Amino acid sequence: MEETFAMLKPDAIERGLVGNIISRIENKGYKIIQMRTSHLTADLIKEHYQHHLGKAFYPKLEAFMMRDQVLFIHLSGPNCIEGMRLLAGATNPNEALPGSIRGDFAFDMTENLIHTSDSPETAQIELRRFALI
Ligand code: CMP
Numbered sequence: 055m056e057e058t059f060a061m062l063k064p065d066a067i068e069r070g071l072v073g074n075i076i077s078r079i080e081n082k083g084y085k086i087i088q089m090r091t092s093h094l095t096a097d098l099i100k101e102h103y104q105h106h107l108g109k110a111f112y113p114k115l116e117a118f119m120m121r122d123q124v125l126f127i128h129l130s131g132p133n134c135i136e137g138m139r140l141l142a143g144a145t146n147p148n149e150a151l152p153g154s155i156r157g158d159f160a161f162d163m164t165e166n167l168i169h170t171s172d173s174p175e176t177a178q179i180e181l182r183r184f185a186l187i
Contacts, residue, residue, distance in 0.1 A: 059180040064122035084131035128186040138170040
């Protein structure tokens with residue numbers, strides 16, 4: 055059984071989409087192991103998005119991620135790492151297919167509602183980073 059990490063971003067909280075997104079995760083059949091809301095610090099955002107540090111959009115991304123609470127989710131299910139990325143849809147919401155979270159609810163490159171880990175190694179790192187394991 056695979057485990058992964060997901061984070062609902064401030065826009066999901068502000069727009070009242072938390073219940074809808076969690077329903078999609080549960081409807082798929084994944085099991086929620088743990089959830090917790092938190093405010094991210096600039097240091098944690100820097101660590102999490104280190105591969106984007108220095109890019110033109112980084113300051114906007116940092117301000118967005120600190121704008122409101124986020125929701126950390128630790129979940130499990132068969133092939134859930136790839137499955138969660140399909141549920142989330144493409145990073146660019148304009149390319150995300152209808153039926154995916156971003157395809158149905160987002161149109162902004164930064165405010166794209168959800169982050170999900172991209173590999174088993176990253177999932178373990180991110181679950182540890184946000185103190186879920
Ligand atoms: P995510 O896929 O979770 O990881 C990186 C985040 O940076 C991405 O979601 C967006 O929130 C943001 N991002 C990535 N590319 C861009 C971009 N070109 N312009 C603005 N924000 C971006």
